[in-house]
Amino acid sequence: AQSVAQPEDQVNVAEGNPLTVKCTYSVSGNPYLFWYVQYPNRGLQFLLKYITGDNLVKGSYGFEAEFNKSQTSFHLKKPSALVSDSALYFCAVRDDTGRRALTFGSGTRLQVQP
Amino acid sequence: ETGVTQTPRHLVMGMTNKKSLKCEQHLGHNAMYWYKQSAKKPLELMFVYSLEERVENNSVPSRFSPECPNSSHLFLHLHTLQPEDSALYLCASSQVLSGGRFSPDTQYFGPGTRLTVL
Numbered sequence: 761a762q763s764v765a766q767p768e769d770q771v772n773v774a775e776g777n778p779l780t781v782k783c784t785y786s787v788s789g790n791p792y793l794f795w796y797v798q799y800p801n802r803g804l805q806f807l808l809k810y811i812t813g814d815n816l817v818k819g820s821y822g823f824e825a826e827f828n829k830s831q832t833s834f835h836l837k838k839p840s841a842l843v844s845d846s847a848l849y850f851c852a853v854r855d856d857t858g859r860r861a862l863t864f865g866s867g868t869r870l871q872v873q874p
Numbered sequence: 875e876t877g878v879t880q881t882p883r884h885l886v887m888g889m890t891n892k893k894s895l896k897c898e899q900h901l902g903h904n905a906m907y908w909y910k911q912s913a914k915k916p917l918e919l920m921f922v923y924s925l926e927e928r929v930e931n932n933s934v935p936s937r938f939s940p941e942c943p944n945s946s947h948l949f950l951h952l953h954t955l956q957p958e959d960s961a962l963y964l965c966a967s968s969q970v971l972s973g974g975r976f977s978p979d980t981q982y983f984g985p986g987t988r989l990t991v992l
Contacts, residue, residue: 764916792978803878803964803983804917811978850917854978860905860930860970861919862981 762787764853766865773841774873781836781868783851793834794852794862795825804850810834821845841872876900878984880965886990887955895950895987897965905970906948907981908940911962923948924970955991962986 763786773779785791792811796804808819815827825836834851848869852862878899887893899906908920922930923942937959939951948965965984971977 794980796983801985801988803880803985804966806980806982809978809980852917856978860907860922860924861932862917864917866914866916 762853762855762859762863764851764863764865766849766851766868768868769866770869770871772871772873775843776840779838779841779845779870779872781849781851781870783834783836783865784832785834785851785853786832787853787855789855789857791834792854792856793825793827794854795819795823795834795836796850796852798848798850798867800847807836807849841870843872843874846870846872878965878967878982880963880984880987882987883985884988884990886992887952888992889955889957891955892951892953894952895963895965895989897948897950897984899946899948899965899967899982899984901967901969901982903967903969903982904945905968905979906942906945907966907968908948908950909964909966909983911964911986913961917964920950952989955989957991960989960991962988 765784794809795807808817810817810827818824848867850867851865881896905924910918919932920934921940941949964986966981968979968981
């Protein structure tokens with residue numbers, strides 16, 4: 761079985777400061793890891809993914825995420841937060857054993873204060 | 875239209891009604907998905923269609939009936955729903971690559987249909 765944990769319901773950060781949104785996962789095989797962002801009344805928007813290779817993955821809007829196999833983590837980061845980054849962020853995982861379903865975390869609300 | 879579109883965006887229905895949700899993808903993908911997003915719960919996969927064949931069904935009640943007539947269109951037929959079925963229903967699509975079901979493809983989501991069952 762696969763699972764994702766996002767331990768923080770909400771993260772607050774001041775504009776211009778670095779931000780981190782945490783994600784840990786559990787899978788049977790090797791993980792495919794994804795981050796999505798959801799703005800109010802909108803669907804999920806793809807940010808970035810890790811499949812294999814370099815542990816640091818760069819994505820849209822200046823976001824990046826670091827894959828850590830030993831800690832089974834895939835934290836989302838951005839060096840300098842913008843007010844417009846305020847949204848709901850979801851981490852998701854699939855494994856490489858053939859099942860197509862993405863398993864999502866419960867989401868973390870990011871609030872960037874001006 | 876670009877990306878993944880869903881209609882209607884909002885739907886209110888009674889428990890005895892029959893309605894359908896529509897999803898269309900303009901990305902040339904070959905797999906489509908229905909997810910349910912309820913308040914305070916993680917997104918739940920409902921159905922997966924790959925090359926127009928249903929390949930996954932996540933123990934969804936029979937009052938939800940999917941239909942995938944071609945690789946660009948996906949429907950979710952609803953009948954005799956319950957108030958607890960009120961949620962945001964999200965459609966997604968992806969391009970399954972040469973690895974087949976092992977392909978690490980990315981799912982792209984539509985804006986969702988906000989369903990309220992009275």
